[in-house]
Amino acid sequence: MESEVSRRTFIQQVGVTLAAAPLMVSRAHGQSPSDIVNVAMIGTGGRGASLLESLAEASHARVVALCDLDPERLQKAAQMVEKRNAVTTHDDYRNLLENKDVDAVVIATTDHWHTPLALAAILAGKDVYVEKPCSHNIHEANLLVKCAHEHGRCVQHGTQRRSSATDIAGLRAIQEGLIGEVFVAKAINHQRRDKIGKAPEEPPPAGVNYDRWIGPAPQRPFTQNRWHYNWHWFWEYGGGDLVNDGIHQLDEAIWGLGLDLQYPQAILTSGGQLWYDDDHETPDTQMIIFEYPGKQIIYEMRLWTDYKMEGHDNGTVFYGTKGKMEIGRKGAIATTVDGKVIEVKPEDYGVQAEDIVNNFITAVRHGDPSRLNSPIERGAVSTILCHLGNIGVRCGGIKLAYDPKTETISSVSDGSQANALIRREYRKGYELPYRG
Numbered sequence: 001m002e003s004e005v006s007r008r009t010f011i012q013q014v015g016v017t018l019a020a021a022p023l024m025v026s027r028a029h030g031q032s033p034s035d036i037v038n039v040a041m042i043g044t045g046g047r048g049a050s051l052l053e054s055l056a057e058a059s060h061a062r063v064v065a066l067c068d069l070d071p072e073r074l075q076k077a078a079q080m081v082e083k084r085n086a087v088t089t090h091d092d093y094r095n096l097l098e099n100k101d102v103d104a105v106v107i108a109t110t111d112h113w114h115t116p117l118a119l120a121a122i123l124a125g126k127d128v129y130v131e132k133p134c135s136h137n138i139h140e141a142n143l144l145v146k147c148a149h150e151h152g153r154c155v156q157h158g159t160q161r162r163s164s165a166t167d168i169a170g171l172r173a174i175q176e177g178l179i180g181e182v183f184v185a186k187a188i189n190h191q192r193r194d195k196i197g198k199a200p201e202e203p204p205p206a207g208v209n210y211d212r213w214i215g216p217a218p219q220r221p222f223t224q225n226r227w228h229y230n231w232h233w234f235w236e237y238g239g240g241d242l243v244n245d246g247i248h249q250l251d252e253a254i255w256g257l258g259l260d261l262q263y264p265q266a267i268l269t270s271g272g273q274l275w276y277d278d279d280h281e282t283p284d285t286q287m288i289i290f291e292y293p294g295k296q297i298i299y300e301m302r303l304w305t306d307y308k309m310e311g312h313d314n315g316t317v318f319y320g321t322k323g324k325m326e327i328g329r330k331g332a333i334a335t336t337v338d339g340k341v342i343e344v345k346p347e348d349y350g351v352q353a354e355d356i357v358n359n360f361i362t363a364v365r366h367g368d369p370s371r372l373n374s375p376i377e378r379g380a381v382s383t384i385l386c387h388l389g390n391i392g393v394r395c396g397g398i399k400l401a402y403d404p405k406t407e408t409i410s411s412v413s414d415g416s417q418a419n420a421l422i423r424r425e426y427r428k429g430y431e432l433p434y435r436g
């Protein structure tokens with residue numbers, strides 16, 4: 001496919017060495033791709049519902065099984081799928097994974113279940129689409145990459161900007177010199193995320209297996225804030241808006257600067273809660289600087305403000321010697337030093353792209369992880385950088401250095417505290433199915 005070839009050529013041009021990705025594909029890849037990929041979805045909440053819509057539009061995918069711990073959501077999702085074909089429903093993912101007809105599993109649960117489910121799915125012989133962030137902590141992300149490579153599975157990470165034709169065109173324009181030499185990118189996450197108040201303890205909703213929802217995390221009483229969506233703001237389940245929305249802008253900065261699969265030499269962090277006075281554990285204000293040899297990425301987050309204050313939507317800004325390029329939901333817009341504003345369109349650069357879901361299905365049909373736009377090894381680096389940014393803030397704002405070979409953090413004011421956050425304790429009965 002011409003568009004995919006040109007995308008890959010472009011990626012190599014921006015300095016991403018595909019060879020650095022140690023993919024070991026164990027399956028013999030088919031000469032003719034399988035026609036329909038049977039998909040199972042685990043987690044049918046806000047994101048799950050939107051992925052179901054994308055899967056319904058994908059011509060080579062069929063959703064055959066669904067799993068959620070909330071029976072209401074499960075039923076609603078089943079009704080959606082049953083308009084097209086029959087689907088089985090499960091509240092225990094292990095039953096779903098036993099189904100030999102399932103080729104691929106889409107995971108859109110709470111973050112703290114992502115790696116445990118993805119590992120179990122790979123071990124059951126399935127390809128996996130795992131929502132971002134791929135893990136709850138650094139160690140899990142590394143395990144997931146290792147397991148995916150060992151089993152030669154397609155594992156797509158839910159950072160969909162890498163599948164956006166506009167973003168690819170914007171980065172191609174940068175590559176062709178539109179804004180000169182580029183040294184710095186800023187990942188901007190400014191938005192209003194309202195206070196959540198203080199929620200009282202109460203019994204979990206009827207029919208919900210809350211013990212399994214908590215899963216590997218410590219046992220806690222149910223509250224509405226520790227439940228659907230708001231779990232993002234508790235360290236035991238999520239990682240705040242850095243891993244929620246910020247990861248998209250940060251991932252784009254890494255990609256655009258050609259820093260995929262690399263770790264920064266140092267990370268400076270600052271942040272905390274300047275506005276929240278409620279159940280939130282995660283910060284509302286955060287600044288991180290990732291230092292690479294000759295390049296810098298700045299992440300800036302303010303959750304008590306509005307998109308419009310910066311004059312543009314959330315996104316990533318690349319700064320060059322001849323101008324800047326803003327890439328976000330408004331498109332890819334360059335402003336040159338002489339004040340010219342240029343909107344970069346995919347057609348101007350001959351860019352076409354499959355969306356992230358179709359791209360996953362294509363890779364699975366061909367049994368070929370190298371076709372993925374957001375392969376797990378790149379997703380893992382973006383996820384780990386977010387975790388490092390959070391660890392820095394949780395340790396009071398420090399300068400970190402992360403050694404991916406030994407999986408340790410050093411050069412910090414309190415190294416022992418930072419290193420303790422690299423992995424988690426798993427509640428009995430919810431240990432990881434793969435230890436590397």
Ligand SMILES: NC(=O)c1ccc[n+]([C@@H]2O[C@H](COP(=O)([O-])OP(=O)(O)OC[C@H]3O[C@@H](n4cnc5c(N)ncnc54)[C@H](O)[C@@H]3O)[C@@H](O)[C@H]2O)c1
Pocket residue numbers: 042043044045046047048067068069070073091093108109110111113131132133158159160212213215227228229230243244
């Ligand atoms: N790529 C994107 O743009 C994008 C957008 C939104 C959300 N997301 C990601 O999608 C994920 C889900 O977010 P959300 O807003 O839909 O959350 P949500 O709380 O609305 O939904 C999560 C669902 O997972 C279910 N669940 C949790 N653990 C389970 C388990 N062990 N087995 C089965 N079901 C389980 C819950 O019951 C719930 O219905 C998050 O990781 C989030 O980061 C990605």
